[in-house]
Amino acid sequence: MNTGLFRFSAVINPEMYLKDPESSLLGKNIIRESVQMINELGFEGFTFKKLSQRIGTTEASVYRYFENKNKLLLYLTSWYWAWIEYQLALINANINDPCLKLWNAIAVLSNRKLTDMQGPGDINGLFDIICVESSKSYFVKDVDSLNSQGFFYNYKRIVANIREIILQIDPGYATPNMLISTIIEGIHHQLYFAIHLPSLTDTPPNEDYLEDFYYKLAISSIQNQNNLK
Amino acid sequence: MNTGLFRFSAVINPEMYLKDPESSLLGKNIIRESVQMINELGFEGFTFKKLSQRIGTTEASVYRYFENKNKLLLYLTSWYWAWIEYQLALINANINDPCLKLWNAIAVLSNRKLTDMQGPGDINGLFDIICVESSKSYFVKDVDSLNSQGFFYNYKRIVANIREIILQIDPGYATPNMLISTIIEGIHHQLYFAIHLPSLTDTPPNEDYLEDFYYKLAISSIQNQNNLK
DNA sequence: CGTTAATCGATAGTATTACTATTATTTAAC
DNA sequence: GTTAAATAATAGTAATACTATCGATTAACG
Missing domain, CATH: 1.10.357 (Tetracycline Repressor; domain 2)
Structure with a gap:
């Protein structure tokens, strides 16, 4: 938990995403659950479809944030x-x-x-x-x-x-x-x-x-x- | 060129393949061209379909030698x-x-x-x-x-x-x-x-x-x- | 010489993946 | 209260990763 008066914020090249995942709840859910799911399924087994089902949204909505799963991996790294x-x-x-x-x-x-x-x-x-x-x-x-x-x-x-x-x-x-x-x-x-x-x-x-x-x-x-x- | 009276032969776990690629001309073509194509296309871009088209055979024939392209990569390594x-x-x-x-x-x-x-x-x-x-x-x-x-x-x-x-x-x-x-x-x-x-x-x-x-x-x-x- | 088995080519078909497009609904902004 | 933005819902496409079937060819064996 961050209880201080400043917090960490990562500077990421904006070209990695189509829409900043930090800017919305859906975006934050995408990041949080993709970390979970990539570990569970491996990167090859992980798909935007499975991710969208898990966070209760649609594939198309995920694609509005990231061009593809490689870009998402680049974002995470x-x-x-x-x-x-x-x-x-x-x-x-x-x-x-x-x-x-x-x-x-x-x-x-x-x-x-x-x-x-x-x-x-x-x-x-x-x-x-x-x-x-x-x-x-x-x-x-x-x-x-x-x-x-x-x-x-x-x-x-x-x-x-x-x-x-x-x-x-x-x-x-x-x-x-x-x-x-x-x-x-x-x-x-x-x-x-x-x-x-x-x-x-x-x-x-x-x-x-x-x-x-x-x-x-x-x-x-x-x-x-x-x-x- | 090997002009001697003995030659190198790799010992590979037979469970990596369905049919030994060394045992036929088609098998040798699969190995030779897959090395080429993986370098040209990257492992993700490489498919058995493209490989089979290049060596003038069918996808199904390639699948008779290797279960999938990961097994082929294991074989090559x-x-x-x-x-x-x-x-x-x-x-x-x-x-x-x-x-x-x-x-x-x-x-x-x-x-x-x-x-x-x-x-x-x-x-x-x-x-x-x-x-x-x-x-x-x-x-x-x-x-x-x-x-x-x-x-x-x-x-x-x-x-x-x-x-x-x-x-x-x-x-x-x-x-x-x-x-x-x-x-x-x-x-x-x-x-x-x-x-x-x-x-x-x-x-x-x-x-x-x-x-x-x-x-x-x-x-x-x-x-x-x-x-x- | 004929039978059998193995191999391969040809074709077809399926489920999943990796997207793209459209539209309608909800939410937020002014 | 209107407008704009975001998203959910739906549909659709091309490619991928296979599996199954069926002849034709070749090789192996008696």
């Missing part, structure tokens, strides 16, 4: 990255140690360090969608067109954001973008593998094994880049 | 991993240094060190499918059922294979599976990002930047796991 940007700003406010900042960032990306301010909607359900379905928003034939329309801007901002932290640790580190995107996608994969394909990951020895693994991976890569033959 | 297992065996035959073995493995996984023995079919086209589409074979609602039927066995074998190399470098390394699956998925992502979302990766400074990055990442993680606070 962009919303998530805006939320992450906000979480990063909060958790690293007034912190100077760049290593701690990196640790915090990795914890936030692992959905572990959530500030007490709750997000609107089901943020855990949304995180599950990010882990399982979000790569389907860019592994598509029209990725270049989507990219030129700025549909991946929110994701890119997070990568740029964490790149600055890494460069604070070592301004000479050569491949910060590769490191960050490897870690982000890695977190999502490992969480999925832990549930569905456990032999592709390792049994968690402790609570924060995931942050631990990726933080150490990052730090050792940064520190060792010039020490290896 | 399994075929790829069998091919990789064979490549790994060749490139690391008679090599003792586990670090060199790891480097070779990462080079093979990056589609860079191909032995002179050509694989049947378009291995580069298949590799593109692996980078872009293969995660869609496990990010599905019925992943657990597919997994229990052994449909990801060939992938798991590669991970187990490279885990042994890592444990040769350091028998005490705690998270070899996480490291390997992170690297494998990372390679595929970075190659895709380099073409379509370049701000999520870094501009390649040299030819083997990708192997270089992931090899250093692996080695520094292995060497440093106990040196960090």
